[in-house]
Amino acid sequence: MSLHNQSSNKKSTIVIVGGGAGGLSLLNNLSTTIDPDEQRVILIDARPTMIHLASTLRLVVSDADNLLKRSIHPYGDHTFRNKLTGTGIFIHASVKEIDFGKPGDGGILTLDNGGTVAYDVLVLATGSTWPRPIAFPTENMNKITEHVQKIRAEFAAAQDILLVGGGSVGIELSGELRDVFPSKPITIIHREKYLLNATYPDKYRIAVQKQLEGRGITILTGDAISALDASNVAGSQISRDGFITEQGKTLKADLVIPTWGTRPNTTYLPSDLLSSTGHVKILPTFQLPAHPNVFAFGDIMDWNEQKTAANASFFQAPKVAKNIILYLRESEGIAKYNGSFVMIMVTNGKTSGMSYFNILWGIIVGGWISSLMKSKDLMVSRISGMTGYTPV
């Protein structure tokens, strides 16, 4: 498929790459502010479906709550609402390369299906790459379902599970596993002194650890296994003698799941646009310094804060939407991002969890209140509000 401006009555074309938490929030913001006679919107995503990341760790452990249907929503006409109804275009493809043109001019995207798409304004919101259990295929729903069933079967067959990395993915996955497998040995090994990272106060990190230990999950902090051992995820490849950790402990796991290694999804961009961590360098207006018609936000943006859907959806997307319209109208008043406040909610299965809000003296909320805020439903009931799709 090739989409170029000549075929569109000289409307400005806004292309959004990535229909995740940030991209869909942006689309929904634009759907009320756009002038459909002047602008059109194209959404491109590597997958045919939006996958709600916050519910994926429950999804890959068991069929609880029918999440294969409820957490994964196809893109389609319903994705484009309000003033975008009937005019938005969705393309299922992965962006491989971008010809940015001259600064301020439009450019051209090259897709993995060989097609090209021209843009006047481009927004990059391609998120992160995640560890294997939640690194979902891109082709179609059948492949995604196969992946989910394979991971579920691995967990069910394992006698002793080792999660490598005690960030939020390792923590939440351990809680989901404990819900479904009440007596299976589960260990988290984490290189730092406490779980998570130094963004959060020690007292919160210690409280998370105690809560997990209270459910019989073994936590080894200040320790690690070699990268080679951590990558041997298939049971048959794991030594019967187990692993010796850097601190000399022997672990006998027969399933090793790396839960670390999250990276910004930016390999399609030239390195001069990226920071040393692979994030996209932006101005506080979300514009790329050399390309005022190109915006980047969400997990991929180079900004010193934790990457969350809340930040992308509530604190960034409305400003990106405003700035796009102002840019196209050559108007003043462009909005700048000042960051958001630190907050985190980690689940511990369905009925528990631990949250931290960096407000007042730094508030920690545990147990059932965290469960009501996130763990119980994982915010699944809100997905339709983002995607415009109601699962059948």
Ligand SMILES: Cc1cc2nc3c(=O)[nH]c(=O)nc-3n(C[C@H](O)[C@H](O)[C@H](O)COP(=O)(O)OP(=O)(O)OC[C@H]3O[C@@H](n4cnc5c(N)ncnc54)[C@H](O)[C@@H]3O)c2cc1C
């Ligand atoms: C298990 C888990 C729990 C979480 N819990 C929370 C929580 O409780 N609260 C919270 O605020 N955040 C949470 N997060 C983080 C949150 O999901 C992310 O920060 C958020 O999704 C980032 O939004 P985004 O739009 O930048 O990227 P994403 O939502 O990841 O969307 C990126 C999209 O880009 C597409 N894409 C990638 N590359 C290409 C390409 N080359 N071409 C075309 N399309 C492409 C992808 O298919 C994807 O649909 C959690 C994450 C995980 C994994």
